Amino acid sequence: MKIILLTGGLYSIPVIHYLSAQKLLHSIVSPGKANKNNIPIELNAQHLNIPFKRFLKEELNIGFKDWLTEAQVDAVFVFGCPYKISPTLTALPKFGFFNIHFSLLPAYRGKSPVFWQIKNGAQTGGITIHQVTENYDDGPMLMQHEISIAQGESLGLYTNRLAMESVQVISKGIEKLNTTGNDLLFPQNENNASYFAAPVIDDLKIDWETQSANEIENLVNATNPDYGGAVTQFRGLPFRILEVNLVQVNNPSTFIPGSIVHSDVNYGVIVACKETQFLRLNVVQFTEGIFSGFKLAALGIAAGEHFENAANLSGLTINS
Missing domain, CATH: 3.10.25.10 (Formyl transferase, C-terminal domain)
Incomplete structure (x- = not known):
């Protein structure tokens, strides 16, 4: 399988190293301007000799589209993208785009799900890998993995644990795609849905x-x-x-x-x-x-x- 990782978050670095070691990573694409979160991603890409591209929001439907068309990848995994991705882009890879979201969807849709889970005193969270659709965080799910939140655990500590656990969840998701494609994606239960905006x-x-x-x-x-x-x-x-x-x-x-x-x-x-x-x-x-x-x-x-x-x-x- 050939994968592009679309990421603007530091917590994707363990996944970058895993995909690189497995010879699955075609390239890394970072959305938006250079900042303290995505510059280390670029440095890791250079260290691993992985092609790195940066596209501003207005360039996604042109430059990124051309990059995707030329790459002919099987899937794009999204690990922290602040922009909505158009159906024109998601239709290009064989299996589509898959977002890694740090909650048990459909609970805690939206930005900063770990902040809200810890603030609300949740005892259990997790990782969901779901197909990217026109609406945020509502696509059918490829994988879901429950991870408890320890008493007194901070946002940073818990998110770091999620980042490390993401490696195994993505590994299993890739295996599932290789075996069954998108045939065994499963829907989200809207009865459990909740949405939280970015904190102010x-x-x-x-x-x-x-x-x-x-x-x-x-x-x-x-x-x-x-x-x-x-x-x-x-x-x-x-x-x-x-x-x-x-x-x-x-x-x-x-x-x-x-x-x-x-x-x-x-x-x-x-x-x-x-x-x-x-x-x-x-x-x-x-x-x-x-x-x-x-x-x-x-x-x-x-x-x-x-x-x-x-x-x-x-x-x-x-x-x-």
Whole structure:
């Protein structure tokens, strides 16, 4: 089988190395302008001596079409493409285009499915390989593989596990295509469908009064590292939290959610949440840099101070 990999994401690199080692990879195509995610893909292609092409959005239906026509590949696997792919392109390979999506479709259709799964406290996710159709994430499925989400696992850690597991899932998918072609693709169950748009800055904000300690921990994990941490406000300024864990407090009193109830260099910074639950801040980021909770205490953040909801903060961006 001869394959083109259409990818703009770092998490496709294990698959690149696998397909190259198996002599299946005709070329790698990256959509859009050069950026921090796709430049390493280009460098890996150079290292493996795999042809690499970059097409801007407006070039996909011309330049990429010509590239596909000349290549005469059996399939295109898509691993992170922000643009809708036209039927003119998907009809060119023998078996079509197949998208690798990090959820158990049809649940969590849309962009950033891992963010939403972790934020929502899902205990199970997975990998779906489905045929690309005119609508996002709704084509018949080639393969689906369930993968549990560990307690406290961040977006980065879980996505890296998915990337490594993708190698075996794609390997089995290729074997299935070689054996049965598209005859055994199976439909998605629309009764289980859900869709989530790409996160916006408000989705990253902590609401100390309404969110439980578990919900805040899930949000923090969902934002690490791609979104730079969950957003709160401290001393009137934006404050990002990258790692927390639930802790027990002896003889707990009732505190206003967001209150710092303990701060020292031995136990770090502990914050009250609603329903008499408490979180220890393990890793944070603010104007001066990224710090451990223990360093935060040494910097003078003291018990009795208060984190505030970030609802009124303006000027923040998703990548800040």
